[in-house]
Amino acid sequence: MKIPSECAVCLVFAFLFQSIVSAEDLSRHHPAKDHHLVNWIQSQKSRVTGFPLSFGMADNQREDVLQRMGNSDSVTGIIERIIVEEGTSVYDTAVWQIALAALGGEENIRAASVPIETYWRGSLRHLHNIRAGRGGGQTFIYDRDQPDAISSDLTDLGRRGFVFRIINAHGKYLAADPLDGKHRFSGFPNWPDIHWEDWKPIAGENAWVVIAAMQIYHHKYFDYETGQYRHAAEPVELALAKEIARAAIHLQANNGAVRMAPIGTYFFSLDEISGGTAREVAAELDEKAMASKESYERLVREWGEERTILQSEHTTWYYDEISTENNLSWFTAFKLLYEVTEDPEYRLAMLRIERYLKSVWNADEHYFYQGAHFTDGFWQPNSEHFATDVQTWAICKLGPERLDEWFGEGAAFRIWQTTKEFAGVFDDGRRLQGVGYTREKNRLSVEWTVGAIYAMDELAKYYEDSHPEWSRSALQEAKLMRRGIETYRQQVSETRSAYSYSSRRGWIPFGWFSHDKEVLSLVSSCWVLLHDKGFNPFRLMRNK
Structure with missing residues (x-):
């Protein structure tokens, strides 16, 4: 890895300074574009439930895009098409809620509150239970020592589990393949009627349910004059955040980390995907899904369902897996809860996560x-x-300060240098455009690029006095990336515009496909809006 010398950084900065506009300048000089973005974000939701839709497509591109998501006889393709057409990730929903709260106004706050009320109720139309726990036909176990600690009983308030990570935004269970309209497929999981088929209570997405709930709670009840929260009975936002945080604490392993999901969360691809084109990966996933289904059903016949759930690798893999990203999100969720409640349990949960994070630091290459x-x-x-x-x-x-305390002065800056070296996407003139998902140079994620822009903001502020050349470099690269993602802004109509999910379709080694740039992304668009407004979802604003 090579870290640019101070001289080189300054020369590049001097050359580019006059020609690059900041994100703030972009929004100031293009108010109509910002208004168009707000219009799309506000309108990108189900008329039936009020839940947002994670993706969008122009009508004249829809058929081509859907065809690229696998063959008509691909189970992987059918499931992905239904998710893109009708699904909402609860993480995407959370960022959408925070964006609406940042915009302010009664109508936006009402819309942002709909998911919170739905999660607390625990059902959405035909989806009779969207909370994962034990009992009532569910077997999701968060703690082997206390298997009944987390309940699936929707009346057991305060003890219920995570929300499933992706749900049908319209609250539908039965579905049709958006490619050709078929309602039945003989190879579809469980039974041939095509239906919603993603029931995974993942920790990371649920951390964002808490983050959004806390941001909306803060917006509704924080008195900026007194610095206190004003309400009588405990609001649903705070009650939901506490309930989901309780489930996460039960999932904390002995190394301090929150496990990825409870026992009972099904995982079929126990071996690494070999790679190839998107269609080849989809075909491989179809084969793995069929093989794991046969293996799992054989175990159920031999062991019975309860023992199989507790012991099969297919239903314990997520429990034995930890995602560092999930834990960074939970660190933020616990931090917001601790700031509001001052409950030491949340501070202890943060300290346990810190212990895990230090254990997954790659000191040789400066990354987690x-x-x-x-x-x-x-x-x-x-x-x-x-x-x-x-x-x-x-x-x-x-924050850079904590990272430098843990790993030495300049650690936060070196993390970015490694990231840029491994995943930076550059134009033909070697100007930084954004970042990819992993070690790659030919695919840009709009959402993850905005995350990199936020990181540059943090580096620029922290190193302004101690290492001004690093600070200037971070500012410069934030501006370059903000400009770079404008390539993926699409005018949807005369009054609406949105950002793509990514620059091209392909398999991401963490378990999903990126999309062609024709696929519009709710979360990408919301992150751009939040950054351009200067709103930081990782903190509670104490001053107006």
Whole structure:
């Protein structure tokens, strides 16, 4: 890895300074564009439920985009198309809620409150239970020593589990393949009627449910004059945040980290995906899904369902897996809860996560490992794939000061240099455009690039006095990346515009596909809006 010399940084900065406009300047000089972005974000939701839709497509591009998501007879393709057409990630929803809260106004706050009220109720139309726990036909276990600690009983307020990570935004269970309209497929999981088929209570997404709830709680009840929260009974935002945080604490492992998901969360691809084109990966996923289904059903016949859930690798893999990104998100969620409640339990949870984070630091190359897996009685760091968002969010959520205290002066800056070297995307003139998902140079993630821009803001502020050349470099690269993502802004109509999910379709080694630039992304668009407004979701604003 090469860190630019101070002289080189200054020369580049001097050359580019006059020609680059900041994100603030972009929004100031293009108010109509900002208004168009707000219009799309506000309108990108189900008319039936009020939940946002994670993705959008122009009508004249829809068929081509759907065809690139696998063949008509691909189970992987069918499921992905339904998610893109009708799904909402609860993480995307959370960022959307925070964006609406940042915009302010009664109508936006009402819209942002709909998911919170729904999660607390625990059902959404035909989806009768969207909270994962034990009992009532569910077997999700967060703590082997206390298997009944987290309940799936929707009346057991305060003891319920995570929200499933992706739900149908319209509250539908039965579905049709958006490619050709078919309602039945003989190879579809569980039964041939095509239906919603993603039931994973993942820790990271639920951390964002808490972050959004705390931001909206703060917006509604914080009195800026007194510095106090004003309400009588405990509001639903705070009650929901506490309930989900309780489940996360039960998931904390002995190394301090929040596990990725409870026992009972199904995972079929136990071996590494071999790679190839998106269609080849989809075909491989189809084969793995069928093989794991047969293996799992055989175990159920031999062992019974309860023992299979508790012992099969298919239903314990997530429990034995840790995501560093998930834990950075939970660090923020616990921090916001601690700031509001002053409950020491949340501070202890943060300290445990800190212990884990220090254990997955790669001191030789200056970055955090993507996660860890419990193997042969030990937590082994996952060193196979570099995760870009782990690095940028570490800078944003932990802060450069803490990182430098842990790993030595300049650690936060070196994390960024490693990230840029491994995942930076450059134009033909070697100007930084953004970042990819992993070690790659030919795919840009709009969402993760905005995360990198936020990280540059943190570096610029922290090093302004101690290392002004690093600070100037960070400011310069933030401006370059903010300009770079404008390539992926699309005018949807005369009054609406949005940002793409990514620059091209392909497999991401962390378990999902990126999309062609024709696929519009709610979370990308919301992150751009938040950054341009100067709103930081990782903190509670104490001053107006």
